[in-house]
Amino acid sequence: MIQFKNVSMSYDNVTHALRNVNLTINSGEFVFVVGPSGAGKSTLIKLLLKEIEPTEGKLYVNNVDLSGIKPKEIPFYRRGIGVVFQDFRLLPDRTVYENVAFAMEIVEATRKEIRRQVPAILGMVGLSSKANSYPNQISGGEQQRTALARALVNNPSILIADEPTGNLDIRTAREIMKIINLIHRRGTTVIMATHARDIVDSMQKRVVTFDKGCIVSDEEKGEYSFED
Amino acid sequence: MKIRTWRLMAGQGFRNVFRNRIMSLASISAIAAALFVLGLVLAMVLNFNNIISGLESKVEITVFLKDNVQSHEIEAMSRQLNDWEGIKEWKFVSRDEALENWREEWGEQKYLLDGYTAENNPLPDSFHITVENPDYVTEMVEKLRKLTKVEVVQYSKDVVDTITRIANATRILGLAVVVILIIMAMIIIHNTIRISVYSRRREINIMKYIGATDWYIRWPFIMEGISLGIMGAVIAGSLTAGIYYLLVQQVAESPMEGNILSLLQLLPLESIIYQIVGLFLLVGSVVGVIASVLSIRKHLRV
Numbered sequence: 001m002i003q004f005k006n007v008s009m010s011y012d013n014v015t016h017a018l019r020n021v022n023l024t025i026n027s028g029e030f031v032f033v034v035g036p037s038g039a040g041k042s043t044l045i046k047l048l049l050k051e052i053e054p055t056e057g058k059l060y061v062n063n064v065d066l067s068g069i070k071p072k073e074i075p076f077y078r079r080g081i082g083v084v085f086q087d088f089r090l091l092p093d094r095t096v097y098e099n100v101a102f103a104m105e106i107v108e109a110t111r112k113e114i115r116r117q118v119p120a121i122l123g124m125v126g127l128s129s130k131a132n133s134y135p136n137q138i139s140g141g142e143q144q145r146t147a148l149a150r151a152l153v154n155n156p157s158i159l160i161a162d163e164p165t166g167n168l169d170i171r172t173a174r175e176i177m178k179i180i181n182l183i184h185r186r187g188t189t190v191i192m193a194t195h196a197r198d199i200v201d202s203m204q205k206r207v208v209t210f211d212k213g214c215i216v217s218d219e220e221k222g223e224y225s226f227e228d
Numbered sequence: 229m230k231i232r233t234w235r236l237m238a239g240q241g242f243r244n245v246f247r248n249r250i251m252s253l254a255s256i257s258a259i260a261a262a263l264f265v266l267g268l269v270l271a272m273v274l275n276f277n278n279i280i281s282g283l284e285s286k287v288e289i290t291v292f293l294k295d296n297v298q299s300h301e302i303e304a305m306s307r308q309l310n311d312w313e314g315i316k317e318w319k320f321v322s323r324d325e326a327l328e329n330w331r332e333e334w335g336e337q338k339y340l341l342d343g344y345t346a347e348n349n350p351l352p353d354s355f356h357i358t359v360e361n362p363d364y365v366t367e368m369v370e371k372l373r374k375l376t377k378v379e380v381v382q383y384s385k386d387v388v389d390t391i392t393r394i395a396n397a398t399r400i401l402g403l404a405v406v407v408i409l410i411i412m413a414m415i416i417i418h419n420t421i422r423i424s425v426y427s428r429r430r431e432i433n434i435m436k437y438i439g440a441t442d443w444y445i446r447w448p449f450i451m452e453g454i455s456l457g458i459m460g461a462v463i464a465g466s467l468t469a470g471i472y473y474l475l476v477q478q479v480a481e482s483p484m485e486g487n488i489l490s491l492l493q494l495l496p497l498e499s500i501i502y503q504i505v506g507l508f509l510l511v512g513s514v515v516g517v518i519a520s521v522l523s524i525r526k527h528l529r530v
Binding site: 072076079089105106154 | 229230232233236430431433434435436437438439440441442444
């Protein structure tokens, strides 16, 4: 469970990125976070990854108060969260397989575990045939699937997706959404920030809308409810 | 961390050296230059120490007598020396013998001494005393100086003191130069690693999101620094060994008699090179580690 309790965030005491946000996301939920640029979506994600500290309020993830996590423990906290970004962030000098295995090397998985887990996860995202390709040899959709595989390979309980379809065409975006939905159905909590109206509208999931740092609406099976 | 992880990181660090060739070359040259100077200083100091301990074990005291000493006075002194304890052996060298020895020492150039005859011989009579134990020397010298007919007492301690002074000056001056060079090398390595870190900042950023610990991110760069240091050490070690070897040969081949180099009994290469190379590797790696740790700090913030 993820809980924001009266969370405010201001970067320089003038610009308020988030104002007194209260939000609860249950385990296994799928939540779209929408809103115009500068509404606070990125700040929300940065807070969840403990890249930044809220200026006010408390943030709990899996019943752990994030303010109590020491800098040294942050890597271990992040291992419980998978992240994908709009720009994929793959390592260009490593193959698809190596990019995914990299995430397991970091947590010092055994060679055996890596050999078992990586092909399985590549199979799940439909990239088995591209395992030995380099990022610049595959399409944007395939790159994002690689990023998803990397985010999931260590079995995180939460997946954060920051505009994962922002660089993709509609058809590819829908494929990515299928995979994310699949991940969600396996029990992973999914939080996805997006500008993709058609995706939000068609998925029929909970939609939390931000504007100027405040939550302006929070609906089950919601729709993309504002004009860009 | 697991052994496999260590291997992974060492390999990565090593590869980084080649990825960043020009800066790596500059770093390796800088550290090699610093270590090479360190090697020269060390070789000199070790040799000075060797000369000093050699002289200290050879405690010979030379007592030069005043010009107008009579033969009965010399006999009286000889009896005195026989009575004193702590003297291993002694020998009297008359001024005539001394002149003859001098001529012999000069060999082919002895004609230069033709102007000296028994009448105008500038050399004094002397006693050459060898002491049983180096600890007696100072005491013995004091006693000898009190004798009325003694002009000057010379013993190896004077030479030892002089060499010690030279050795200390070499050490201080040399080390000062070495410290400056090492600081320069450190700055260059620091920059090299910083460039390496900068060119991989995306990767670092990704690693942070995936949950890599700071040390996991740091180690490859530290390994890169160590690699640079060790490569510099190997180059400096070969250079020092090569030059020292040539020097030893040069000294061995040169005519010992009447040559300034005859004073030098250089230590053989094998007896000093392991210490020097060991120190190089140690200093090289430590410099590499410090320089790289300082370089990484900034980019670890995500």
